[in-house]
Amino acid sequence: MDLATFWFILIGVLFVGYFVLEGFDFGVGMLLPVLGRDDRERRVVINTIGPVWDGNEVWLITAGGAMFAAFPEWYATLFSGFYLPLLLILVALIVRAVGFDYRGKRTDAAWKRNWDIAIIFGSYAPALLWGVAFANIVRGVPIDGNFDYTGGFFNLLNPYALLGGVTMVALCLTHGAVFLALKTEGDIRVRANRIAGRAGLVTAVLAVAFLAWTVTSFGGNAASVATAVVAALALVGALLANRAGREGWAFVGTAITIGLAVVTLFTVLFPNVMPSSTDPANTLTIANASSTPYTLKIMTWVALLVTPVVLLYQGWTYWVFRKRIGVHHIPDDGAVSSPAGSAIGGA
């Protein structure tokens, strides 16, 4: 295997990491208005991902940086081509992150409601748009001889891509519901479990349809069929575990589903990175889009040395904050001037 192929796999791994990790915190954001019936419950919901969402988002930044470095042509074509969807994703991620940090910094209801809206929008929009974007990458888009994208915005809104977007939303929502059932206690846990069961059924239908469409229409092979089938089976397993109240296993199941769905897309894509629907000669491939062997070699060393360490300390974070959270863990909503415990963030 040459280094360019290795980096194609590594970028796949980074996106798997991104969607598995940020996938559940998108889901948590989506469920904020559903599961959080009052402010205290909403704070429970948000605090399940409090210590980790920021680290999860770095997977995207790293995936973007790795694309830039290892496949500059892919990065350039994709980012300039999918201009408006990426703009929307950026806006969504900005207001979402600021929402998490700022919503508790004042106590008035209107302030919190507005940031809740930002968090909800910021969780749905990126999931939907990433689904649309990746489906389009697999499907192929108009690319000219200079590797420039020549389609417009509406070219991206085809049925297959829209199904991809909706599937991604459904997957994240289910994944988030399972995560919430795993991380909370009391009433919220029960309701999260129920939502996971219901949303899971819809997700299963969507995911099977999308994966079947993917492997039948866009160059699926034995490997991609296998990953798609296992992804679907894992979702079924997750739903069964959820029904049995085994939240840990259910979460493993939805994580595998999302991870393998992304792997399926990358497997179908291989050895291309961005097929051209205009002319196969303009297709960006691992070979014609990659950096030089020297750069790839340097980055491979850095990745091999650093990635295990990152996995270790991120894993440790999840271990440190492994306890379930309930409404009684949420400190009073103190204003700044009336000190609330020893909390750094106060409210």
Place this chain on the structure above:
Amino acid sequence: MDALDVARWQFGVTTVYHFLFVPITIGMSLLVAIMQTIWYRTRDEKWLRLTKFFGKLFLINFAMGIVTGIVQEFQFGMNWSDYSRFVGDVFGSLLAIEALVAFFLESTFLGLWIFGWDRLPKPIHLATIWAASIGTILSMYFILAANSWMQNPVGFHINPDTGRAELNSIGALLTNKVTLATFPHTFFGALMVAGGLIVAVALWHLYRGKDEQKPAFRTALTFGGWVTVLATAGTLVSGDFQGKIMTEVQPMKMAAAEGLYETTSSAPFSLLTIGSLDGSREVFAITIPDLLSWLGKGDIHAEIEGINNLQEQYSAQYGAGVNYAPIIPVTYWSFRMMIFFGLAAGALALLTLWMTRKGRTPTSKLLLTAVLTLPILPLVANSFGWIFTEMGRQPWLVFGEMLTRDGVSRSVSMAEVITSFTTFTLLYAALAVVEVKLLLKYAKGGLPEIHPEPDDDEKDDADRPLAFAY
């Protein structure tokens, strides 16, 4: 106005905005880590309260730094895709390494620090803020290495077949002399902002705050004051060093900084110039003889190359028909504003230290008002520094290798760039208002109460509220 101009404006606006938060993040993460270390060593509760208080201001700012940073990474591909194709091998690899090595460290350990107060043993909790701070500083190093490569490209060759820049020495890339000069300058500049913020907030509390909190804020004032003064000295020394490197590798930038048209020995430096509108003729100026020669080459008699001579030289070297000089009024004034605001911040910090020596609280309302600008002065200096360094590189995107006009995305329409430029500008403006209001509210709020630590019986109590929760 075309898509290129809008893309350039967008880059300027989003970058300057991003860099309002970055210096606070770099400086405050380190200063908060130091405060917590002092508390850990002395067990003096005052330092714990200061750690938590300034930690909160730091976090309000940090969220904005992170999210505006993602825009920076995406922007290269979105607006500057031909640049990305040209430099992915070199520039992209630095961004990827930055993300892997620095961003994960920074954000993961900051999450552990924020939420880990009652979950982690004290020494480990202290280590998390240091890890986050080191991540921040590493991130600064890699991004400066990427920027410095655009100022002074090293460690690469151009592949004649593809016309792209290809890395051939990572060592040269990481030890670029421009990087080595820029790193301390940016670092001290960031510490000036963070120190100034601490001084301003602390002095406000000495005037208006609760009596009970004044001793702690007096300590903070001295701490922040010395940080600002020493950082100003560091910024000056490193800036001088940087000026000499710049004269060597980007002579046009230094000539533009002075608006020096003809090559001159014993070149003077002007504090202020009023010229004709096109910048070609001087009407009135206050100048210091020989200073430019000393700034540029460390010798008051040295010859400094002028804009016209460099234009001739570059026309012969890179091709005629291009104006190789940046916009002179922008470089001239941004360079002076950087120095002026930086020096003003240092002087004000020094004055504050003098006025508050031996436990004095000055009665001057004027001083209070002036000191409240102390975080802003170095921040403005930082921004002008970046405007100078980026505008001074023009018309090059990568000096000597790629013109700015050649780097823009060809496939992106004018309407798309205008849409994103407008969106970001409006969003950033709205968020700026929110952020400033929150910072003021929390800065005025004063120190948090510290409750006695729960004894061992309570420690295992699963129902105890979280020490930190959103």
